[in-house]
Amino acid sequence: MSRPHHSPIVLLAFPQFQQEFADLLNRNALVTDFSRSLIESIFENVMWFGRTDKDYREFVRTARASYHFLIEGSKTKPKEVAQQYSLIIDNIIPSINSCRLALSEAEDVPVNDPDNKIRKYLASYKVMYEGLFCLICAPVIYAFGIAKRVNNKDFTPDSDGKIDLNTLKVMERLIVYSDNRLARGLNNHIRNAYAHENYKILDDAKVKLWDPNPNRPKKSWGPEVWSLEKLIELNDQVWINALGITCALILYDINNRRAATDRGWFTSKRLPELRREELNDIVDTIADKLGFYMKSLTILGNQVSITLSPQSKGIDQDSDLYMGNKDHTRLYKVKMWYEEKRIIDQVTRMLVTLTMYIKVESEISINIVSHEGVPIGSLSVDLPNIIGLNLTDTDPETVNRIRHIYKIDTIGEITTYVEKKGTPRFAGIAPAMPKPPGIPDIH
Numbered sequence: 001m002s003r004p005h006h007s008p009i010v011l012l013a014f015p016q017f018q019q020e021f022a023d024l025l026n027r028n029a030l031v032t033d034f035s036r037s038l039i040e041s042i043f044e045n046v047m048w049f050g051r052t053d054k055d056y057r058e059f060v061r062t063a064r065a066s067y068h069f070l071i072e073g074s075k076t077k078p079k080e081v082a083q084q085y086s087l088i089i090d091n092i093i094p095s096i097n098s099c100r101l102a103l104s105e106a107e108d109v110p111v112n113d114p115d116n117k118i119r120k121y122l123a124s125y126k127v128m129y130e131g132l133f134c135l136i137c138a139p140v141i142y143a144f145g146i147a148k149r150v151n152n153k154d155f156t157p158d159s160d161g162k163i164d165l166n167t168l169k170v171m172e173r174l175i176v177y178s179d180n181r182l183a184r185g186l187n188n189h190i191r192n193a194y195a196h197e198n199y200k201i202l203d204d205a206k207v208k209l210w211d212p213n214p215n216r217p218k219k220s221w222g223p224e225v226w227s228l229e230k231l232i233e234l235n236d237q238v239w240i241n242a243l244g245i246t247c248a249l250i251l252y253d254i255n256n257r258r259a260a261t262d263r264g265w266f267t268s269k270r271l272p273e274l275r276r277e278e279l280n281d282i283v284d285t286i287a288d289k290l291g292f293y294m295k296s297l298t299i300l301g302n303q304v305s306i307t308l309s310p311q312s313k314g315i316d317q318d319s320d321l322y323m324g325n326k327d328h329t330r331l332y333k334v335k336m337w338y339e340e341k342r343i344i345d346q347v348t349r350m351l352v353t354l355t356m357y358i359k360v361e362s363e364i365s366i367n368i369v370s371h372e373g374v375p376i377g378s379l380s381v382d383l384p385n386i387i388g389l390n391l392t393d394t395d396p397e398t399v400n401r402i403r404h405i406y407k408i409d410t411i412g413e414i415t416t417y418v419e420k421k422g423t424p425r426f427a428g429i430a431p432a433m434p435k436p437p438g439i440p441d442i443h
Contacts (some may be wrong), residue, residue: 008123009299010040010043010044011332011334011421011424012041012043012047012310012332012424013039013040013042013044013047013322014031014036014039014040014243015423015424016043016047016266017039017043017247020060021063021247023063023256024064024251024255025251025254026255028255028258028259029254029255030254030257030258031254032071032253033353034253034259035250035253035254035257037093038092038093038246038250038412039250040222040246041093042095042243042247042250043244044430045100045243046059046237046240046243050186055236055240056239058184058240058241058244059240059241059243059244059247060244061181061244061246061247062181062184062240062241062245062248063244063246063247063248063251064248065182065248065423066140066181066182066244066245066247066248067182067248067251067252067417068250069140069141069143069144069147069297070085070139070140070143070248070249070252071143071252072143072144072146072147073142073143073144073145073146073147074143074252074256075147076114076146076147077146078256078260078265078393079148079263079265080142081139081142081143081146082145082256082260082265082266083265084138084139084142084157084161084251084259085139085160085252085253085266086265087138087157087160088135088136088138088157088161088162089249089253091135091161091264091340092135092136092246094278095131095135095136096132096242096246097278098127098131098132098134099124099127099128099131099239099242102120102123102124102127102128103124103235103239104125104215105120105123105124106120106121106124106235112314114205114228115201117205117228118201118205118207118228118231119201121228121231121232121235122190122194122199122207122231123194124235125191125194125231125234125235126191126194126195128235128238128239128242129165129186129188129191129238130191132242133165133186133238133242133245134162134163134164134165135161135162136242136245136246136249137163137168137182137245138157138161138162138163139157139249139252140182140245140248140249141155141157141167141168141171141182141320142155142156142157144171144174144280145171146217146420147176150174152167152170154166154167154170155170155171163272165186165188166188167182168180168182168186168389171183175270181241181244182241182245184237184238184241185234185237185238185239185240185241186238186241188211189211189221189318190220190226190234192210192326193209193210193211193222194209194213196211198210198211198212198222202225204224205227206228207222207225207226207228207229207231208222208223208225208226209222209223209224209226210222210223210224220240224305236340236376271329274396275298276297279297279299279358280297281358282357283297283306283350283354286350286353286354287306287308287350289418290346290349290350290416290418291310291311291346291416291417291418291419292308292309292310292311292339292348292416293308293309293310293311294306294307294308295307295308295309295369295373301414302361302362302363303362303363303365304358304362304363304364304365305364305366305367306364306365306366306367307366307367307368307369307373308347308366308367308368308369308419309368309369309370310343310368310370310389310414310415310416311338311416311417311418311419312371312417313338313340313417314336314338314417314419316338317336318333318334318335318336318338319333319334319335319421320332320333320334321333321334329443330425330426330427330429331426331427331428332426332427333424333425333427334421334422334424334425335421335422335425336420336421336422337419337420337422338417338418338419338420339417339418339420340415340416340417340418341415341416341417341418342396342399342413342414342415343368343377343411343414343415343416344379344399344403344409344411344412344413345394345395345396345399346416346418347366347368347379347411348391348394348399349394350366350381351364351366351381351386352386352391352394355383355386355387358383359383360383360384360387360435361384362382362383363379363380363382363383363407364380364383365378365379365380365408366378366379366380366382368411368414376411376414377410377411377412377414378408378410378411379406379407379408379409379410379411380406380407381405381406381407382407385405386405389402389405
């Protein structure tokens with residue numbers, strides 16, 4: 001069966017987030033599905049895939065510094081900061097996914113092909129610089145400008161929510177710390193050299209880069225020779241820093257969403273149109289959380305068809321989760337159990353979630369089949385009818401009340417089983433376990 005591909009760190013992500021930033025979470029904190037999924041994604045990347053303790057410390061320092069800037073500006077102009085954040089929030093996940101894809105493409109190039117590997121890492125750096133950083137830094141820089149009473153239009157993001165990263169140079173002169181955490185790993189000359197094709201691949205896994213300034217020749221940069229190893233380190237540094245800034249934004253979201261939404265400061269926007277593969281992954285992940293295996297997703301014009309099969313009841317038990325490094329292994333116990341849910345309730349919840357991702361004018365059909373592919377039931381609905389309900393709950397009573405909106409509904413009262421996991425409990429430290437082939441060390 002198709003399952004979402006995540007490392008075990010996802011189970012530890014939210015408890016680790018709560019522990020690390022407990023002093024920054026306020027009493028009115030509201031953790032949405034969006035913020036939780038981003039927390040899982042961030043911590044999976046920063047605590048897995050061979051990361052080190054130093055990576056994690058740098059990530060935390062950036063997150064705390066960025067959050068400080070956000071809060072200081074919000075003290076003076078809470079509405080304005082909230083609205084700037086609202087401009088970029090829906091684009092964070094697509095931007096992070098683009099960065100992940102670019103990094104993955106660079107990492108996948110064989111080491112015996114250094115020329116192509118250099119090009120891929122330069123391309124990856126450009127994606128992070130232009131796409132992600134211009135986005136996630138915008139509310140932070142804007143809030144910093146408010147807190148410092150800066151009368152400079154460069155501190156105000158563009159209408160699309162992005163900001164010119166050259167503003168960081170102005171920010172550097174106003175900051176009280178020895179370095180600006182937001183600027184760590186950012187080198188506009190590297191970005192410019194690649195963007196304008198001012199580079200030359202050399203032998204021995206090296207590249208020469210230069211960034212001419214036609215208006216001020218004395219301010220031109222380079223040429224400099226960079227090794228592939230140094231270029232990889234730069235990509236890694238900017239990626240860890242991006243995760244830290246994103247974590248600060250999620251902290252801000254959790255602490256301010258309830259109040260900002262109640263006051264109308266956060267505006268709900270539709271997400272950018274996704275490619276079919278991206279939508280397939282999203283539906284697969286949603287289906288898993290709601291107690292289904294996704295069998296297929298097809299889109300023909302405005303007709304969206306999803307085929308699901310229900311999960312069976314597993315064994316309620318404790319699961320062992322091992323996290324370790326070269327010196328020792330930490331053992332966690334995770335309580336696992338299964339809850340029986342009506343399929344109609346779970347499918348309705350899925351439809352409400354999908355309204356953000358699928359074209360408004362779509363008709364969605366959901367077909368439920370057995371593991372062997374035997375039809376069990378189906379329903380179809382015009383998406384505007386779901387959107388118009390503004391559902392905040394999908395309990396059985398609510399679903400029964402709105403069930404008439406379905407054009408086809410043959411699901412009846414059949415049920416599925418949803419796997420639930422408790423908070424991981426630390427159970428002790430043991431000697432390091434042998435590392436399976438192909439699995440990176442975890443620090």
